[in-house]
Amino acid sequence: MSEDILVVRDLKKHFLIGYAGRIRREPITVKAVDGVSFSVRQGETYGLVGESGSGKSTIAYMTVGMYQPTTGSMQFRGQNLFANGFNRPSSLRKEIQIVFQDPGSSLNPRRTIRQILELPLRIHQPEADPLEEVIRLLDMVELPPEYLHKYPQMLSGGEKQIVAVARALATHPSLVILDEPTSALDVSVQGKIINLLLRLQREFQLTYLFITHDLSLMRNVASRVAIMYLGKVCEVAEAAEFFANPQHPYTRMLLSSIPVVSEAEAAARPEKIISTGEIPSPVDLPSGCSFHTRCHRVMDICRHVDPAMVEIAPAHIARCHLFEQPPEILAQYRGELIDLEAVRPAP
Amino acid sequence: MSEAPLLEIKDLSVEFKIYGGVLKVLDGVNFHVHTGEKVGLVGETGCGKTTTMKSILRILPMPPARIPSGQILFKGQDLLRMKDQQMRKVRGRGISMIFQDPTAALNPVFTIGQQLTPVIQSSLRNEDRPSRAELRQRAIAPLREVALADPERLLRSYPIQLSGGMRQRVCIGMALATNPELLIADEPGTSLDVTIQDQVLRLLHDLVEKKRTSVILITHTLGVVRQMADRVYVMYAGNMVEVAPTRKLFQNPLHPYTQGLMEAVPKLTGGGVAHGIPGRIPDYLNPPTGCRFHTRCPHVMEVCRQQKPPFFKVEEDHQVACFLYEPKEPKR
Numbered sequence: 001m002s003e004d005i006l007v008v009r010d011l012k013k014h015f016l017i018g019y020a021g022r023i024r025r026e027p028i029t030v031k032a033v034d035g036v037s038f039s040v041r042q043g044e045t046y047g048l049v050g051e052s053g054s055g056k057s058t059i060a061y062m063t064v065g066m067y068q069p070t071t072g073s074m075q076f077r078g079q080n081l082f083a084n085g086f087n088r089p090s091s092l093r094k095e096i097q098i099v100f101q102d103p104g105s106s107l108n109p110r111r112t113i114r115q116i117l118e119l120p121l122r123i124h125q126p127e128a129d130p131l132e133e134v135i136r137l138l139d140m141v142e143l144p145p146e147y148l149h150k151y152p153q154m155l156s157g158g159e160k161q162i163v164a165v166a167r168a169l170a171t172h173p174s175l176v177i178l179d180e181p182t183s184a185l186d187v188s189v190q191g192k193i194i195n196l197l198l199r200l201q202r203e204f205q206l207t208y209l210f211i212t213h214d215l216s217l218m219r220n221v222a223s224r225v226a227i228m229y230l231g232k233v234c235e236v237a238e239a240a241e242f243f244a245n246p247q248h249p250y251t252r253m254l255l256s257s258i259p260v261v262s263e264a265e266a267a268a269r270p271e272k273i274i275s276t277g278e279i280p281s282p283v284d285l286p287s288g289c290s291f292h293t294r295c296h297r298v299m300d301i302c303r304h305v306d307p308a309m310v311e312i313a314p315a316h317i318a319r320c321h322l323f324e325q326p327p328e329i330l331a332q333y334r335g336e337l338i339d340l341e342a343v344r345p346a347p
Numbered sequence: 348m349s350e351a352p353l354l355e356i357k358d359l360s361v362e363f364k365i366y367g368g369v370l371k372v373l374d375g376v377n378f379h380v381h382t383g384e385k386v387g388l389v390g391e392t393g394c395g396k397t398t399t400m401k402s403i404l405r406i407l408p409m410p411p412a413r414i415p416s417g418q419i420l421f422k423g424q425d426l427l428r429m430k431d432q433q434m435r436k437v438r439g440r441g442i443s444m445i446f447q448d449p450t451a452a453l454n455p456v457f458t459i460g461q462q463l464t465p466v467i468q469s470s471l472r473n474e475d476r477p478s479r480a481e482l483r484q485r486a487i488a489p490l491r492e493v494a495l496a497d498p499e500r501l502l503r504s505y506p507i508q509l510s511g512g513m514r515q516r517v518c519i520g521m522a523l524a525t526n527p528e529l530l531i532a533d534e535p536g537t538s539l540d541v542t543i544q545d546q547v548l549r550l551l552h553d554l555v556e557k558k559r560t561s562v563i564l565i566t567h568t569l570g571v572v573r574q575m576a577d578r579v580y581v582m583y584a585g586n587m588v589e590v591a592p593t594r595k596l597f598q599n600p601l602h603p604y605t606q607g608l609m610e611a612v613p614k615l616t617g618g619g620v621a622h623g624i625p626g627r628i629p630d631y632l633n634p635p636t637g638c639r640f641h642t643r644c645p646h647v648m649e650v651c652r653q654q655k656p657p658f659f660k661v662e663e664d665h666q667v668a669c670f671l672y673e674p675k676e677p678k679r
Contacts, residue, residue, distance in 0.1 A: 051540035191623030257545035259570025
């Protein structure tokens with residue numbers, strides 16, 4: 001087993017959006033990420049899956065340093081990413097790069113491809129010849145050198161995303177965050193980008209934190225998958241195990257809701273679970289397990305107690321009351337509840 | 348197949364005149380929907396799906412759009428030659444539409460009730476003059492139908508107070524409130540999350556089954572058509588390239604483009620991600636001669652560069668616009 005490159009422990013990000021009450025002003029927060037722990041191994045593709053508002057992009061932005069966590073820690077090869085707050089050393093910045101969802105808005109429309117790709121080189125490798133490096137980058141992503149002088153609007157969506165990938169790789173990073181890299185593109189183009197990413201991963205021993213809402217895509221690229229719902233992780237497993245043997249009720253609902261194109265695929269889905277209810281607002285989370293309002297296996301305990309992560313099989317973790325063995329787990333719950341009381345600010 | 352189709356598009360072409368020339372977006376599209384049928388229209392971004400549907404409802408901005416040729420027959424009448432006043436009657440009672448983005452389809456400064464009651468009013472007969480209170484009551488019915496809780500309160504809410512899934516349900520309710528004969532659904536679930544999309548699509552499916560409404564479902568997600576449609580048209584760069592009953596199309600796609608598309612979809616069963624279709628969608632200012640797919644086709648032949656392929660019948664209900672399936676002349 002290879003070493004962990006990114007270790008995230010009990011990460012929380014609460015955004016302050018206003019205050020309630022005139023006299024005793026209670027802060028209103030959006031709990032975008034609410035106690036997430038996971039670790040990414042060197043060289044793997046770690047899939048982070050969830051619906052909109054589940055907090056997956058917030059995690060991505062914290063990893064590259066666009067946000068600071070409220071509490072919790074993120075360690076990259078043993079170094080705390082937020083030791084100096086936002087002042088992350090440049091040596092660390094160049095190791096972690098990101099590809100955004102919409103290449104139309106992540107590339108500056110007034111810069112040429114050459115200017116776009118030169119910027120990270122000027123900052124992180126001032127001694128190298130930028131033009132030579134840019135041509136090498138374009139060659140690496142299979143774009144012809146004529147593209148140097150083009151503007152983003154002259155490229156198709158897929159080509160723009162390829163430029164964004166080249167920009168992310170300009171600094172020779174070891175961890176690349178892919179935030180829905182193909183969801184703005186057509187399926188016939190998606191394949192090209194994904195295969196390019198997989199080839200680059202092999203060539204440069206990259207580690208990917210792959211964020212998406214597309215489980216079918218995850219099935220084909222990820223080595224491990226984590227499912228998020230409303231700022232929390234529901235289930236984590238190796239990809240093969242995850243799709244063969246989904247455990248959490250939410251995972252099963254999600255998998256059985258995917259539209260598929262063949263009988264074989266339909267058979268690979270878990271038994272149909274009719275999706276019900278709406279995703280609750282992250283401002284006003286349900287008590288207990290945040291999924292209890294939509295869960296088809298809801299029990300009384302789910303409405304009051306937030307479940308803990310339970311290892312249900314080797315390397316397969318789920319956060320659901322269904323999998324607990326009463327005596328030990330209950331004690332664990334009590335411990336957690338006391339912790340929560342301690343964390344809560346005094347009125 | 349004996350009765351006349353409910354809607355039939357014959358050889359429709361649409362052009363857009365822009366500064367740099369003329370974009371030939373639709374190039375001789377043929378299409379039909381029978382009464383009670385659910386037809387899927389699949390294609391990628393910019394292939395002309397939405398343009399086709401907008402030209403049915405005549406909501407294309409003209410100019411810049413122009414329709415140089417073609418007929419759109421709805422119950423035998425050509426919509427393209429209809430007077431505006433008649434057309435207004437067709438919209439709503441005859442054909443209604445659900446748009447991709449419910450947030451953009453609803454007006455943010457009016458309540459749901461204020462937007463829904465005019466729809467109900469427009470569907471009334473002349474002698475039917477309900478009071479305000481009655482109208483309100485009638486506005487509740489379509490919201491009930493789309494399984495929205497507490498419809499009285501909803502009528503007083505603004506779109507921003509609803510979630511995306513609820514907004515799309517309101518749009519569905521609104522579109523079906525007039526009991527149209529044909530419903531055009533343009534990517535009804537695309538802007539929603541998977542579990543919510545599943546809910547909305549199932550609701551839509553149940554409602555149109557119940558009301559016996561004919562549906563044209565436009566989407567770029569193959570899985571959605573497989574779930575919803577009886578028959579599927581595949582569109583590429585302003586041309587229909589293949590039409591077949593859903594089951595046949597998914598078991599045996601014939602057109603190289605359809606095959607490429609099916610392969611490109613990542614599968615839940617694994618097996619890696621296919622490389623997709625090389626190249627990019629052609630430029631409408633200067634579309635390729637002959638078959639518009641020939642620049643990206645793995646099986647391209649000389650004839651493809653010169654002639655536009657007509658529809659060849661592989662089976663009675665399975666037609667492909669590709670020279671690979673041209674019936675061979677018996678050599679004697």
